[in-house]
Amino acid sequence: MQKKYLTEPSREIPLFGSYEVVVLGGGPAGIAAALAAGRSGRSTILVERYGFLGGAGTAAGLSTFCGLHAVVHGKHEQVVFGIADEILQRMQSMGGLNQPHLTVQNKITAQSYDISAFKIAADELMAEAKVKVLFHAFAAAVVMDSDERIDALVVETKSGRFAIRGEIFIDGSGDGDLAAWAGAPFEVGDGMGNMLYPSTMxxxxxxxxxxxxxxxxxxxxxxxxxxxxxxxxxxxxxxxxxxxxxxxxxxxxxxxxxxxxxxxxxxxxxxxxxxxxxxxxxxxxxxxxxxxxxxxxxxxxxxxxxAPQIGIRETRRIVGEYVLTEDDILGCKDFNDSIGVNGWPVEAHIKGDVKFVFAPAGSRGYNQIPYRITLPQTIENLFVVGRCASMSHEGQSSARVAGTCFVTGQAAGTAADLALKHRITPRQVNVRALQDRLQADGAFLGPVMAMQE
Ligand SMILES: Cc1cc2nc3c(=O)[nH]c(=O)nc-3n(C[C@H](O)[C@H](O)[C@H](O)COP(=O)(O)OP(=O)(O)OC[C@H]3O[C@@H](n4cnc5c(N)ncnc54)[C@H](O)[C@@H]3O)c2cc1C
Incomplete structure (x- = not known):
């Protein structure tokens, strides 16, 4: 059936505000990004369509963090720290965290939590970092300055449509909404129309x-x-x-x-x-x-x-400066521009089944995450973080989990601060300075000194 169209009359959109950093999406990636930017003293807004934070971790009822741990030469260890670890500690102090447990035939560690504790811990941390959180705001469009620069995010709210101006934007929508509207290239599924299957928890x-x-x-x-x-x-x-x-x-x-x-x-x-x-x-x-x-x-x-919503594992994956692949994950690859690590196996939700593939037994058990997967091609004032960052279908089948989402979010929020400080684009940020900041803020990047690409 042919689509029918009508023309929307042009109208003025009230400006909600202007911020140095505009983050879309309050999942693990958006939370970490907004906290890192807010704590750096940047005026930061976090836009979320629901009335609570946590993303799929709360809205889709996951109640388990995966990807915080790896099997390092046979030993189960936590390998994601920084903001992720602070969130864990806050939830622990609220009595909202399980002890880490073995899962997937006891081959890897995950950590479960109370969904309400995650929501409240995130609320508290946002307030402490002076991040403005705009709930019940559905991002619907972008206004561009030029082909390469975003001027404003347009949101629909109960009080009407608003524009939010920003200097740097961070897309943590999971679906790459903001990046796609801005014209950044993206892929969906395995190239043959197959996406990972969703689940309702x-x-x-x-x-x-x-x-x-x-x-x-x-x-x-x-x-x-x-x-x-x-x-x-x-x-x-x-x-x-x-x-x-x-x-x-x-x-x-x-x-x-x-x-x-x-x-x-x-x-x-x-x-x-x-x-x-x-x-x-x-x-x-x-x-x-x-x-x-x-x-x-x-x-x-x-x-x-x-769960309030169906759990979506994969939609758009933005094509960035580097595309993280299954080989990178299973080969425990190092990158010069590491911003953190991922030790979760490839977990492919295929028709009727779930297929797990692990890095070889006895190996280091984690790969590094390159900064470049947060940098979309063609758009200069945008990061993409979380499950819509630049990964292949198979790479995303591993690195979509919460651990890596916290990693990419914290790195983007921190890099946004560096870009604003030096009046440069995210692509021009000095990676070594970013790594120093991340390490000073508690992140574990893997072997930063002895890296090959
Ligand atoms: C059923 C299921 C089970 C899973 N199990 C686990 C697990 O046990 N552990 C684990 O670590 N990972 C699990 N995952 C993977 C999970 O998707 C990631 O861990 C993680 O939640 C992705 O984080 P994110 O921040 O990139 O995006 P999301 O968590 O998807 O968060 C995106 C946020 O953006 C908001 N948003 C999106 N679009 C808009 C818009 N246009 N306007 C305003 N707001 C918007 C959403 O409401 C949401 O809050 C599972 C996934 C599914 C679907």
Missing amino acids: FRINGVNPEKAGRAWELIPTLMEEAEQKSGKPFPRKKPIVRPQRNPIEWRANLTQIKNPDGTAVSGIDAEQLSYGEVEGRRQCWDVFQFIRGVTPGLENAYIVEI
């Missing part, structure tokens, strides 16, 4: 922990047996059901959201998103009925929350 309450024991180890087997018996597959394999800090509450990652034609629901297609929300909730309900019926200790359990 839910949390279960009322578990009897004594009776359940380590039932999370049993559930995948029970599901497989049921599949074999009925010949009807569940939406995905490798289910994750694990206790939260209070063992009567468990989180569940059991769904995979496909369109009726079997392709992954797209997080940048309004109709598919609408379909996916309904399908996601339906899957949560169905699969929960099954696991409650067969799992000891879950007899009186109930769904306490289906």
